[in-house]
Structure formats: C-alpha cells, structure tokens
Amino acid sequence: MTPVDIFLWAVCPYISFTILIVGTVIRRVFFARTWTSKSSEFLEKRQERVATPLFHAALLFVFFGHLGGFLIPKTLTDAVGFTEEMYHVVAFSMGGLAGTALVLGLALLIRRRFGHASPRRIRANTSAMDKVLYVVLTATILSGFIATFSNASGAYVYREGIMPWIRGVVALHPDPTLVMGAPIPFKVHMCCWMVFFALLPFTRIVHMFSGVTAPFKYLRRPAVVYRRDEGVVAAAAVPGVGVQAGVAERPREFPRGASYGEHEGARS
Amino acid sequence: MRIRAQISMVMNLDKCLGCHTCSITCKNAWTNRKGTEYMYFNNVETRPGVGYPRDWENQDRWLGGWELRDSGKLRLRGGNKATRLLKLFYNPEQPEVDDYFEPWTYDYETLTTSGRTRHQPVARPRSLLTGDRMEIEWGPNWDDDLAGTQIARQDPNLAHATPNAPASLEDVRAAVDGMAAYAHAGTGERIRMDMQDLFMKYLPRTCNHCLNPACVAACPSGAIYKREEDGVVLISQDACRGWRECVPACPYKKVFYNWETGKSEKCTFCYPRLESGQPTICADTCVGRLRYMGVLLYDVDKVEAAASTRDPQGIWRAMLDVIADPHDPAVVAAAKAGGVPDAWVAAAQDSPVYRLIKEWGLALPLHAEYRTLPMVWYVPPMSPVLSRLEARPGLADADEMRIPVSYLAELFSAGDPEPIRAIINRLVAVRLHMRAREVGDPEPACDLSPETLDAMYRLLAIARREDRFRVPTSPVASRDEALDAQRTRGFGASATSLKGGFSA
Numbered sequence: 001m002t003p004v005d006i007f008l009w010a011v012c013p014y015i016s017f018t019i020l021i022v023g024t025v026i027r028r029v030f031f032a033r034t035w036t037s038k039s040s041e042f043l044e045k046r047q048e049r050v051a052t053p054l055f056h057a058a059l060l061f062v063f064f065g066h067l068g069g070f071l072i073p074k075t076l077t078d079a080v081g082f083t084e085e086m087y088h089v090v091a092f093s094m095g096g097l098a099g100t101a102l103v104l105g106l107a108l109l110i111r112r113r114f115g116h117a118s119p120r121r122i123r124a125n126t127s128a129m130d131k132v133l134y135v136v137l138t139a140t141i142l143s144g145f146i147a148t149f150s151n152a153s154g155a156y157v158y159r160e161g162i163m164p165w166i167r168g169v170v171a172l173h174p175d176p177t178l179v180m181g182a183p184i185p186f187k188v189h190m191c192c193w194m195v196f197f198a199l200l201p202f203t204r205i206v207h208m209f210s211g212v213t214a215p216f217k218y219l220r221r222p223a224v225v226y227r228r229d230e231g232v233v234a235a236a237a238v239p240g241v242g243v244q245a246g247v248a249e250r251p252r253e254f255p256r257g258a259s260y261g262e263h264e265g266a267r268s
Numbered sequence: 269m270r271i272r273a274q275i276s277m278v279m280n281l282d283k284c285l286g287c288h289t290c291s292i293t294c295k296n297a298w299t300n301r302k303g304t305e306y307m308y309f310n311n312v313e314t315r316p317g318v319g320y321p322r323d324w325e326n327q328d329r330w331l332g333g334w335e336l337r338d339s340g341k342l343r344l345r346g347g348n349k350a351t352r353l354l355k356l357f358y359n360p361e362q363p364e365v366d367d368y369f370e371p372w373t374y375d376y377e378t379l380t381t382s383g384r385t386r387h388q389p390v391a392r393p394r395s396l397l398t399g400d401r402m403e404i405e406w407g408p409n410w411d412d413d414l415a416g417t418q419i420a421r422q423d424p425n426l427a428h429a430t431p432n433a434p435a436s437l438e439d440v441r442a443a444v445d446g447m448a449a450y451a452h453a454g455t456g457e458r459i460r461m462d463m464q465d466l467f468m469k470y471l472p473r474t475c476n477h478c479l480n481p482a483c484v485a486a487c488p489s490g491a492i493y494k495r496e497e498d499g500v501v502l503i504s505q506d507a508c509r510g511w512r513e514c515v516p517a518c519p520y521k522k523v524f525y526n527w528e529t530g531k532s533e534k535c536t537f538c539y540p541r542l543e544s545g546q547p548t549i550c551a552d553t554c555v556g557r558l559r560y561m562g563v564l565l566y567d568v569d570k571v572e573a574a575a576s577t578r579d580p581q582g583i584w585r586a587m588l589d590v591i592a593d594p595h596d597p598a599v600v601a602a603a604k605a606g607g608v609p610d611a612w613v614a615a616a617q618d619s620p621v622y623r624l625i626k627e628w629g630l631a632l633p634l635h636a637e638y639r640t641l642p643m644v645w646y647v648p649p650m651s652p653v654l655s656r657l658e659a660r661p662g663l664a665d666a667d668e669m670r671i672p673v674s675y676l677a678e679l680f681s682a683g684d685p686e687p688i689r690a691i692i693n694r695l696v697a698v699r700l701h702m703r704a705r706e707v708g709d710p711e712p713a714c715d716l717s718p719e720t721l722d723a724m725y726r727l728l729a730i731a732r733r734e735d736r737f738r739v740p741t742s743p744v745a746s747r748d749e750a751l752d753a754q755r756t757r758g759f760g761a762s763a764t765s766l767k768g769g770f771s772a
Contacts (some may be wrong), residue, residue, distance in 0.1 A: 212512075
C-alpha cells in the first residue's frame, strides 16, 4: 500500500464528502438566493425536448442502481441464493441500458450547449463553471460507462472490492486494499466522482437537492400559501417590548384616516 | 367569517390613451437588470391584439389557471401535483423568450465614437441575450395601435365575439341606405375587422394579485406567497428554486423567469410604496389618471367556493360576495379580530375601489373564467358611436358603440354581454346627467340617484389624486432591514451581486 493509495482511497473520499456537505450547507444557508438549476429551456426549447428528460431519467436510473449496489451486500444475495452470475447479468443489462441512455442524453446536452447546432443564446450564456462542470460530468459518466462495458464478462467482482470499500468509507473504516486491485476504468471513475462531489456545491447541480425535498413538502401543503411579512418588524416595533437597534419605533395601530397625502412625514 | 385586507386596483379603460407611461416607470423601477430586460410587470396592450406574451389568453396552449372538475373540486389546469412535477425536465407549456420578444439595446456609442464618414452613423440594435447584432422582428408592443391588422385578427377573443346589434335595426336601415347587409349583425356573424367596423382600445395589465392565485398553488418550493396583511403576491428570491411551474400556471402570464438568476420574478405591487401609503408607481404616474387604488376587505372562507362557481359567467358575481361590506359591523368586528388594523378598516370604508366595484357596479375583473379571482378590475370603455349610426341624435347606448359589447364581454364577463351593457349604459347616464345639468336637458332615466351620478362624475372624470388613492400605511422596518428583506419579497438579485457568490 503506497502513500498514493492511502491518499486516493482513504483521504480523498473524506475531502470530497466534506466539501460536498459543508459546501452545500453553506450555500443553502448563506447563498440560498443562488440556488437554482438555471434552466435554459427559456432560451432554447427544441433541442431540450429530448435531451433533458432522457438525461435526467437515465441519471435517476443509474443513481438508484448505484444505491442498490451500495445498500445490498453480497452476503445478502448469497444468503437468498442469488448467485454472483445472476446478479451480474441483471446489473450489467439494466445498468448497461441506463448507462447507454445516459451517455446518449449527455451527448445531446453537449451538442445543445457546445455543438455545431448550439444556439448562440445558449453558448453566450454558458458560464466558465458550466464548462468545468461539463468536463467533470462527462469524465465521470464516460469512465463509469467504459468501466461497465470493459467488465462485461464480470471478471472483476466490484461487489467484493469497491462496494465494501465505500461502505467502509461511510462507516469511517476506509480500507484502501479493497480497491487497489480494481481495473483502471473503475479507479478513474472513482477519482472522477470524488472531484464531481467536491465541485457540486459550487455549481448548478445543487438543484438535485431541491428535487429531493420540495416535492414531498409540496404534496402535503395547501394550495395557497399565506404569510405575514410584518411579523418580526411589527413585534419589534411594539413600544416597551424592546425596540431593536435600527428598527423604527412605530405603534402597531395607525392614526385613523392615515392615507396618502396625510400620513406623517418621511419614514425614518 | 375570516376577514382579511387586500390592496386592489381598478382601471378606468375609458380614459386610457395608450401612452405606456405606466410600463416605462415600472420598467425603470423594477426590471432594468440583466435577465429582466424582457419583463414588463406592467404592459399596455392594444385590443384586439395578441398581447404580451403573444397569445397569452390561449389557455388550451398554456394550461394556465384553474379548472373545475366534475366532482366540483378545483384543480390547476396544468394537471395534478404529480403530473406537473413530472414535467420538470421538459415542460411543453413553458413559454420561450421569443413568445415575449428578444430584448435588445442599440450601439449608441457609434454615434459619438464614429469617425468621419460619408453617411450619418447609425445606432444598430444588439441582442441583450447574446450581444450579437440582430434584426428586430418582434417587441413588447409590436402590434401597438393595431399595427398590422393581420396580428389583431389573431386575438382569441374575436373567435366568439359578434358585431354590435344596434337597438333598432329599422333605425340603422333608415340611417344607412343600401347597407342592408348589416341586418345580419348580432346573428352569430363574426367580427370581420373591416375598415368601417374597425375598433381599438387599450388594456393595461399588471399582476392581478389574485385571491386564488394559480402561481402560488403551482410553486413546489412554497416560494410564492400571498401576504396576509395586504394581499400582495410575492416571490421569495431566497426560496425560489427555479422550478418555473408558476410561469405556465399564471393564466395572465405575469410571472416571469429571469434567465440570468434562474429564478422567477413578478410584479410586487410596489409593496415598499404601499407600505408608506403611496400607490404603485404605475398608478401614480398614470397620465390619464385612470387607476384607482384602495383597500377591499374579503372573506377568506368564501374564496374557494367563489372560485368553484359552476357557471364561468357567475364567477365575478360570486367575487362580489367574497368582497365584504366594510360598513357591516359584523365584518368590521371580524376584520379587527383577524388583526386588520383600524386604519385599514377605515381605509376600506372609504375605498374608491370598493365604490367602483361594489357600490356602483362599474368594474369587472379580467377573464374571471380562469378562476384565480383577480383583484385588479376594469371599468369597460365607452367608444365612439358607429359612423353609420351618427345620423341619430344624442348619446348612443352600449350596443351602438364602436367596440362590440360581445368583445368586451369575452374579456371581462366570460362572454355574458349583460353586465357590459349595464355598465356602459351607466357611464352614458353619467354623461347625460352632466349634460342635463349644463344645458337643461331632461334627466336620464336611470336607476341611480342624481347624487350618485354626481359622485361618479367626480371620481371618474375629475379623478383627483386624493380621491383615486386611499392606501393606508403599514409597519415599516428601518432602511437596512427593508434592504435585507427585499430579496425575500421578490426583488431579484442584480447580476453583479449574484456573481459575487456563485456564478454557476
């Protein structure tokens, strides 16, 4: 086990996850105003029609495939008599299909944003961070795609290497020896997603978190949202309650008949 | 009964001269930042016309507003919550910038930096989306004053409207020899927009700050809210996540997507002005003095039932019932119990808006059939008498005017011509009454007392500033606090302050 192995497989994941979590929280709390997918459907719609739904649907499929692999240990499938061969056939066929759709969707998105047919409106409104994001995203997706298809035979059993390793990382017991022997495409894929996670809080990708929380709140809430804006201000302005510095002292009740032209002078 | 206060507006279309001052002052106040150039929180449309954005009234295309299910339940026309969430990655009903117009500026610098040339230098247009030179093919007001009648013909309201049928066809025949063809009028004939029948009026539009707002109901983030204290509908720029559900959901297309910040913005009803007792900037600067602002008290418990009225033509009448009588002691008690300040109750009792809408029955909401219960109402316009009827002496009634009653009915009463007729005939009665006072003609036969007609004349024709606006003040924070709160109340970030954080 070389220092490089330790750095890559026992230190980097924590750097990546720390930046992901801390960065996301900071952005959510202090920069909520910048939290958006920055949709460009408003600027170009025709090409988006196929590209975006295909990409996102495939990505969700791939995400849940990865999650399944992470959550279901080999010991469990072995225990119920589900052999490694059967698992590989299922995982490879479904993952391969979703991966192909994902690569296709990504290709269409790249074509829309950077390609020959890319509208000027899109290109003129692609930020530097968008470009970095596309490079890292493409590298992550392509390396995963290549890793999957280069291992079509199932010669490398990642369920005995990568999956226990990532479970160990999450359990704070990283064991680099589990992944040191992984084929290069898998290693590249792992490095890519670590970079991607570290980049995520600083990009428009944060919009995926709104997709996780908002719908559930939305499905439960009443149609019309009422909110009082005066709340804090009014409470602070009630005489005797302790007027905050900087808050104009103002009675809760207003002079009868106060309206335009009659209200007391300039507001402080 | 739960009574809340709503700041409301009435526009007297009779006096709109289409000067666009309201749009310009609004634009300079609110939407002169990058990403907002294409937005007009307030715009003035020439009618008939396609409006802004183009074709906004065609709800078969945008699926805006609410629909009443067979079960009697209201649902957003765009579908239930799950259906709409599934449209997240590609929403067919989402408008594009070209539905509004591609914003541009001009190369003004060339006028001063140009070297010596044989021809005068020209400031050429440049796109504000790409920075490239562009050909201007559409604008926020491309069909102003019926520019290109081919465009006006696309007005969806013309599909169901018919030309005016004058009170007596015999009169018409007597007045216009050889125009027997006109006898077909009012028998289902379509408005042809022929030269001799051409009509035109202006329709200023802002956000309606609806009682049953579809944009609020459509927002998955809960970022859009209706303020309890004054009914203003605002979008928190902190909470907005850029789902854009609000844009197609608003049937008036008055929620806009800022492509630069990735968030939605809309008319704020100039809430900082309201809070200091001033009317909105569009109303304040209106050259024709046609905008009225004041407080309405409404019963929250009646909102859903009114929006669920089975007959679309009955919705605006149901709204009259939602708007509570501020002189009713029970209403006043409920308002105070609900936290409406005394000054607001007093303002509601002296509200020009209440007078126009409910006491005098002169105003109607725009497209109440969208079921959002809009709180900006309109006094339908009178118009010149049809030229072929000018032989008749005296003032005409509603059916002899140039703007077909059925066209106005499509806009303001879901196709029911009766309320339009009633209002225009009342406006005619005000004029006849004033004429009677000036020249000694007999008083018009009218269900309104001479005192009421005088009061209508003062409010509609004289329209003094202190009579038009009755806006009570609200608690206001310090300047620093107000600045801090502005983003949660809908004022989008400037591009530069956004770039200071994260640019992606």
